[in-house]
Amino acid sequence: MGDAKRRAIIGALFVVSLAACSEPSVTVEGAGATAATPILDAWIDTFETERPEVDVIYDPVGSTTGPRSLLLGDVDFATTEIPAAAETTVAPESDVARVPLMLTRVVLAFNVRGLATLRLTRDMVVDIYAGRLTAWNDPRISALNPDVRLPGWPIRPIHRSDRSGTSYVFTRFLSASSAAWRDGVGVGDVVVWPTGGGSIGTLGMTQTLRFSPGTIGYLPETRIAPDAPDVGIVEIVQDGEAAVASFAETLASSLAATDDEDILRTDPARFNHYPIPVITYALFRTEYADEAVARATREFLLHALAESASDDPRLGVRGMPAAIRERATDVVGRIGIASAASPPSDG
Amino acid sequence: MGLVLVLVLQAALVVADTAAARPAEVALARGYPTWLSTPTFKQAPARQFPITVLTGLHLHDVIDIRLREQDFVALTTLTLQWNDPRLRYDPATITTDYIALEGDDAKQALRNIWHPATIFYNTTYDGTQRLALTVYPDGFVCLKQFSEVTAAYRAELRAFPFDRQTLRLVVAAFDPNNDVFRLAPLSFSTSPEADIVPAAYRFASTTSGLQNIQTSANGFQRTLVFEINIDRQSRHYILRYFIPLFGLLLISWTTYLMTSTKLHDRLKVIAISLLTIVTFVLYLNQNFPRVPYVTALGLYFALCSLLPFVAIVQSIIIDRLDLGTQMDRALRMDRVSLWAVPLAYAGIVAIVTFYALWNR
Numbered sequence: 001m002g003d004a005k006r007r008a009i010i011g012a013l014f015v016v017s018l019a020a021c022s023e024p025s026v027t028v029e030g031a032g033a034t035a036a037t038p039i040l041d042a043w044i045d046t047f048e049t050e051r052p053e054v055d056v057i058y059d060p061v062g063s064t065t066g067p068r069s070l071l072l073g074d075v076d077f078a079t080t081e082i083p084a085a086a087e088t089t090v091a092p093e094s095d096v097a098r099v100p101l102m103l104t105r106v107v108l109a110f111n112v113r114g115l116a117t118l119r120l121t122r123d124m125v126v127d128i129y130a131g132r133l134t135a136w137n138d139p140r141i142s143a144l145n146p147d148v149r150l151p152g153w154p155i156r157p158i159h160r161s162d163r164s165g166t167s168y169v170f171t172r173f174l175s176a177s178s179a180a181w182r183d184g185v186g187v188g189d190v191v192v193w194p195t196g197g198g199s200i201g202t203l204g205m206t207q208t209l210r211f212s213p214g215t216i217g218y219l220p221e222t223r224i225a226p227d228a229p230d231v232g233i234v235e236i237v238q239d240g241e242a243a244v245a246s247f248a249e250t251l252a253s254s255l256a257a258t259d260d261e262d263i264l265r266t267d268p269a270r271f272n273h274y275p276i277p278v279i280t281y282a283l284f285r286t287e288y289a290d291e292a293v294a295r296a297t298r299e300f301l302l303h304a305l306a307e308s309a310s311d312d313p314r315l316g317v318r319g320m321p322a323a324i325r326e327r328a329t330d331v332v333g334r335i336g337i338a339s340a341a342s343p344p345s346d347g
Numbered sequence: 348m349g350l351v352l353v354l355v356l357q358a359a360l361v362v363a364d365t366a367a368a369r370p371a372e373v374a375l376a377r378g379y380p381t382w383l384s385t386p387t388f389k390q391a392p393a394r395q396f397p398i399t400v401l402t403g404l405h406l407h408d409v410i411d412i413r414l415r416e417q418d419f420v421a422l423t424t425l426t427l428q429w430n431d432p433r434l435r436y437d438p439a440t441i442t443t444d445y446i447a448l449e450g451d452d453a454k455q456a457l458r459n460i461w462h463p464a465t466i467f468y469n470t471t472y473d474g475t476q477r478l479a480l481t482v483y484p485d486g487f488v489c490l491k492q493f494s495e496v497t498a499a500y501r502a503e504l505r506a507f508p509f510d511r512q513t514l515r516l517v518v519a520a521f522d523p524n525n526d527v528f529r530l531a532p533l534s535f536s537t538s539p540e541a542d543i544v545p546a547a548y549r550f551a552s553t554t555s556g557l558q559n560i561q562t563s564a565n566g567f568q569r570t571l572v573f574e575i576n577i578d579r580q581s582r583h584y585i586l587r588y589f590i591p592l593f594g595l596l597l598i599s600w601t602t603y604l605m606t607s608t609k610l611h612d613r614l615k616v617i618a619i620s621l622l623t624i625v626t627f628v629l630y631l632n633q634n635f636p637r638v639p640y641v642t643a644l645g646l647y648f649a650l651c652s653l654l655p656f657v658a659i660v661q662s663i664i665i666d667r668l669d670l671g672t673q674m675d676r677a678l679r680m681d682r683v684s685l686w687a688v689p690l691a692y693a694g695i696v697a698i699v700t701f702y703a704l705w706n707r
Contacts, residue, residue, distance in 0.1 A: 161487040
């Protein structure tokens, strides 16, 4: 082996070892929905394994604060479960785009003597959160659950005190289930709750339910801790039958909606499915000043969309319909650089 | 007239200045809740079950870990969250999502409302430096206490300096009958910086959980235990303790290279190295707490101290030989010792390593 050849091999090995040892060269920062955190963390892990040169950081600041941070230029992408917030963000003159990123479900959970399930109707849920149904052994609840001996404890409905995308979808569910709720309390990431106690973040809701007997609350279905034997899940029944969620219908309504309020008035049944379907949107800029950030953001979001294609029971992700995902992939694929007309080339 | 006008203006400026410095009073002037300024809800709210107080801890930094004193100094933020429906207020009265109070305003508000009394159970010093109180319109309360605490810990040093230590912060409730409120874990987080512990240690992991502590013959107190697991950076101790001692042993080992007839010179060299080893060990022991068991480092010192004694015995045996007729035997003994002593040292290192791993 000649000297030149040997030097070339050593040089190549040196470059390879440097690349292997190097720190991530580009950082992508995201912020938004707290409920999406474990899912995004898992997707970030798989993405960073494939692309070690990219460091993706996600800050669960909430579905309202995340989009604001994006507009202020503090982060590179945001997530939210509130389509209205996303619509406001995506003003016609804005360079911010929105695509559905993941599909999940929210359930009602409760803590009553370790019961695993409890049957309630939508009206009962509305009445609990309105303060009209106040005891666990109320005859209405007992009639639906004849095999269960319920205690005379007060029902303690727990809600989110902070701005929350999960609160948004839950109040939309309550509004779809009751015109009185819709016209009285309404839909929002934060509302004036007629009764009940508060919590902050999905973790706060999870821990409050876990350690407070007599409570009921709403949270992503996968966030019920496996080591919380006292927490059960509410089953919604209507006319004696279990309500079967039509995920596709709600999805279509949410994606087409520019104003949920209109749908709630004209066709509230679109939003009263249970477990409550949730679409988490990704918001991002269509053009970035930095080419490396543009490329890394685009690739991470494409990776996330690829992950969202199929059901993942571990993370509570429901497979996104192919047509919707393809449209989203197309929009994400057009992320470009502020000074250039075409998207950054690969590699 | 002019003087009166000046006095009135001064009084107005004082009032304005006071209001600017005391947001709670400004808030009250706007029609905020009365509990901001007057003792209103000192007693715990009515309840069927004890009030759940979610308790979280954020560890900013472990500033110091003192081995001899068996304590550590940490910067922490303790978060307490609970519901008090009596504190509900109309959100239309404020322009933000919640009322946030800091410093003296937070202290003033806490004098006026019920709040869970908690303490770091195992601290010898608790310097709570700042308070931040947030009250949401629905009566949800979040209290953050920023503190510098000095807490005791029981060092487990059998594997020292290859040991793993657990630093504990125990949060206990001041609730003698355990019927007013109950602590429940919220979260235990650390600052993202990797070096939140002193340089001689490496941060490993954190755990947290509920634990009942027996406080009397029949009484238990519910506590929340936050544990920080750290590994000792053993390289530091290898450089500081193991290698110098190895050097001293090397000096006594050189006696096997000296002429067999020079007993006096041999003993001098061995005695010097032995005395230096003893001084070195005595000096190092000053930095360690007295423990009723053998540490890996102590075992290393003890076994290494035997090697110079072996050299003394061997030199005396050679001296007793008749070097006129038994010179070959004396030389053979030196030759054997030349490789047997390093072999014994390797054995000592193996024993110490096994002992450290066994007790880690």
